[in-house]
Amino acid sequence: MNPFRLNPFGASPKLRDLVTDVSWNYEINKNIRPLTPKPRETDGTYRMMQEDIERIQEFHKCIECFLCQNVCHVMRDQNVQEFAGPRFLIRIASLAMHPLDTLNRLKELKDVFGLGYCNITKCCTEVCPEDIKITDNGIIPLKERVAGAFYDPLAWILKSLTSK
Numbered sequence: 657m658n659p660f661r662l663n664p665f666g667a668s669p670k671l672r673d674l675v676t677d678v679s680w681n682y683e684i685n686k687n688i689r690p691l692t693p694k695p696r697e698t699d700g701t702y703r704m705m706q707e708d709i710e711r712i713q714e715f716h717k718c719i720e721c722f723l724c725q726n727v728c729h730v731m732r733d734q735n736v737q738e739f740a741g742p743r744f745l746i747r748i749a750s751l752a753m754h755p756l757d758t759l760n761r762l763k764e765l766k767d768v769f770g771l772g773y774c775n776i777t778k779c780c781t782e783v784c785p786e787d788i789k790i791t792d793n794g795i796i797p798l799k800e801r802v803a804g805a806f807y808d809p810l811a812w813i814l815k816s817l818t819s820k
C-alpha cells in the first residue's frame with residue numbers, strides 16, 4: 657500500500673490537528689436567496705419539463721464535503737472574501753436554473769458572489785466525490801448568463817432602448 661498524507665483544509669483557518677473552522681461557508685450560504693417559485697397552476701400543481709428537472713438534479717447530489725472549496729486556488733491562495741466558491745456557485749446554479757424560480761440572480765452572482773474570479777481551472781470538478789460537473793454544467797452556464805446580461809453590447813443597447 658502506498659503511503660498517503662492527510663492535511664487539514666488549506667482554505668479554512670486551522671483549529672487543531674486536522675480540524676478547521678469552516679463556519680465561513682455557512683455565512684456565505686445565508687446570503688443566497690431561497691427558491692421563490694412562481695404561482696401554482698389553476699389545478700394546484702406545478703408543471704416542469706423533465707429535462708429542466710434533470711439538469712439541476714445533479715447539483716442536488718452535493719454532500720457539502722467542501723473538498724471543492726479546499727482545492728479552489730481563488731480560495732486557498734488569493735483568499736478572496738467576496739468569492740463564494742464552487743460549492744455555493746453550484747447551489748446558486750441549482751436555484752437559477754430551477755424551472756420554477758422567479759428571481760434574477762445574475763447581478764448578485766457578479767457583485768456579491770464573485771463569479772468573475774473563477775477562471776475555470778476545473779480543480780473543483782476533479783475532486784468532487786459526487787462527480788458533479790461543477791464547472792461545465794454549473795459555473796460556465798452561469799458565466800454565460802452574466803456575460804449576456806452585462807457585457808453583451810447588443811443586449812445592453814436593446815435593454816436601454818426598451819427600458820425608456
Ligand code: SF4
Pocket residue numbers: 727728729730741742773774775776777778779780781791795
Ligand atoms: S474552476 Fe473556478 S471554482 Fe473551480 S477550482 Fe477553478 S477557480 Fe475555483
Ligand code: SF4
Pocket residue numbers: 717718719720721722723724725742743746783784785786787788790
Ligand atoms: S466537492 Fe462536490 S460534493 Fe463536495 S461540496 Fe463540492 S460540490 Fe459538494
